[in-house]
Amino acid sequence: MRSLCAPITVCCLALTLLVVGCGQEAGDVAPSAEAPASGAANDEFATPEGLAESEESGLELRYAAPAVEMDESVIDGQPGNAVTLQQHAPAASRSVPAGERVERSMEEADSFSMETYDRIVENAFRTVMDHPLSTFSIDVDTASYSNVRRYLNNGQLPPPGAVRIEELVNYFPYDYPAPNGDVPFAVNAEIAGCPWEPRHRLVRFGLKGKVIEADQRPPSNLVFLLDVSGSMQNTNKLPLVKQAMQLLVERLDENDTVAIAVYAGSSGLVLPPTPASRKHVILSAMERLRAGGSTNGGQGIELAYSTAMSDFIEGGTNRVILCTDGDFNIGVTDQSQLVRMIEEKAKSGVFLSVLGFGMGNYKDSTMEKLADHGNGNYAYIDTFAEARKVLVEQLTGTLVTIAKDVKIQVEFNPAQVAAYRLVGYENRMLAKEDFNDDTKDAGEIGAGHTVTALYEIVPRGVESPALANVDPLKYQQPTGLSTEAMSTEVLTLKLRYKEPDGQTSRKLEFPIRESDATFATASREFQFASAVAAFGMLLRQSEHKGVATYAAVEEWATPAIEADAEGYREEFLRLVRIAAGLAGSS
Structure with missing residues (x-):
């Protein structure tokens, strides 16, 4: 580390090098506001052809309740491109033999004291009456998973700030249906029992980007x-x-x-x-x-x-x-x-x-x-x-980016859902007004990428610790319960995205209905994504981890290992066992 290097004083010598040579020759329900809701537990959506750009500008609730220089040291004396290099010898830097540098890094790795991570304030439960809309930007980053793996392989539990649950979940490819038509991704939704809190339900959204050979x-x-x-x-x-x-x-x-x-x-x-x-x-x-x-x-x-x-x-x-x-x-x-x-x-x-x-x-x-x-x-x-x-x-x-500024907005039906919590995505949250604001930046999807998001929801009428500190509302009870939408739809999923070189977003909309699926009868992809999310909550010592344990995570994830050609899921089970040992639990 530079902080370990003894300060020395070196006079800067201007040196111009002309390096010549290498490079001179330079090489299936159609989504719409009127789309009928599907009653299947696993709703797959194929996006329509000729989708028009949306002109929506406001919020409408569906479920209404009332000069080039370079340090000479970076390149050796062999011939290179024609480029002018200016030598600078910073006063607080010196060359360190490779072996010495590695030894010091291993000592520092014991504490990781110089690594920096943002503090993550975990998403809390929000009541649907107070907050019917949840808005966030998608995220295809995977850095947190491989960084967590590095910590565990070095015999340490990661700091909480290093654990971004959405990046753990999205590290893995999932078997979601590919898109049809002229839109860049397809959407898949599934609702089943929540494994770490049996009184709750879990909603999984999966996006699959079009594959480019x-x-x-x-x-x-x-x-x-x-x-x-x-x-x-x-x-x-x-x-x-x-x-x-x-x-x-x-x-x-x-x-x-x-x-x-x-x-x-x-x-x-x-x-x-x-x-x-x-x-x-x-x-x-x-x-x-x-x-x-x-x-x-x-x-x-x-x-x-x-x-x-x-x-x-x-x-x-x-x-x-x-x-x-x-x-x-x-x-x-x-x-x-x-x-x-x-x-x-x-x-x-x-x-x-x-x-x-x-x-x-x-x-x-x-x-x-x-x-x-x-x-x-x-x-x-x-x-x-x-x-x-x-x-x-x-x-x-x-x-290859196939869609940029991809935003998700979920509107929950108060007749069906009392409260909800987005699992992860804490640093990707957006204001509800940002969804329709095309000047607001959001995430990108690459070709063939899958993106997964999970919501833990408290069904209406269910007693839950998530509602323990909230008094029943007197004046905000939902009305219009006789309509089919209010009585059968759990939520509506809305997405906005832009073409990679576009400036105006397009909008997709999908109403989602409840199912009677339990966690045991949910798809293997649902079970595995849930297990990875629970693993992240355990590493973060989340107050929302419920009955999750490392042993339970291994049990929940194991059925999905059979569809693991790359070996990523098998490695996940190994990391779960390492974390259990480090945490002194099973």
Whole structure:
């Protein structure tokens, strides 16, 4: 860690290097407001063709109740691109042998005292009479799951702030139906018993993005923005970054281009936009990178986006891929300033992927915000296998955005539901007015991605601890109970999304009816997603975990293991057993 390095004084020597060579040759119910409700426990929706843009502007309740510089240390003396490098030797930085750096990181990993995570205030139950609408942005990030795995594999329970339940649930692919027509995703809904609170019901929404085959992927303009500061020396940082990016480069073709920008004390363009068919040139440029110096991430971000814009592909994929431990310590270091910078850059049409690496000084809080505000996705790469999952197995989902600013709004029927709680998504909550406001940013869905959200609901008339501190309302009883909608519909699910290059949203709407399904008779995908959510609540020591235990989570998840070609679910069971041992429980 830089904080462990002894301060030394070094006079800055201006040095201009001309590096020449590699890169000069540069490569099924139709959703609508009038759609009839389905009585099935597992409602699947195929989106209609020719869906018109919605002109809705207000809220209507369905269930009414009354100059480029770079630190010389980042690249060795071998020939490279024509780029001017300015040498800077920060006073508080020095080179540390790789072995020493790894040893120190392992000592720091024992406490993780320098890692930063945002405090998560868990969603509470809300009464339907007071809050009939629940609104949030979708999230396809998976960083929390692989980060939790890293903690458990290192023999530690993760801090509560590292556990984002929606990212645990969405780490896994689910067998949801694919979309039909001209819309980018299909919606699947299911209601069954809640395993951790038998008096409650659980609602699961599943979105499935359209699948794009590798040979149908649009051309990509990619800029790798690589952190080569001193903190990236460890084998699980820059060396793993190189291995991960090599996996990605090997999957690209002649329709794609790659540029490489790096930052340490300052930033530089190591490789201008180069056809991906010249893989040896790209890989050679990455292999020569060395870690050293402090971290001016803001300057690197500026350079990466300007490079992406200079080679912008209309109708293609334009994306910056940031690989870092998130430890920005010179230049723009304030988190709010970095977020504002990314928000401004996102207006360019260039999307962002944030890949986190390393431990000890890991800055999860910063990287999650950059991805959220940069029209991006966020993954944590703890192993070579995880790099393969994100950059090979899920390549099109990582690179190709099929819908942006995807928002969900649920209206609960007070005749059927007394209270509800969204499980996870705490930092994705939106005001009810934001749903119809196209200027409000929301999450993106990549090709083939699945997105899952869970609501725990208290049926009307059920005594529950969730309502223990709420007096019955005298003047807000629901009316019109004779209508079919009030007597049979549990909720209406509404979604808004924009095309990747669009500015106006489209709206989908699905009424959902109750079923008599128990948890035991629910689908395997419902059972597994519920088990993963319960695991997250146990790790967070949630007050809402009910009767959940690690042994129960393993029992709930086990039936779904049979549909586990990749082995992800089997690994989940192993992590559950590790967590049980660390927690001293079964």
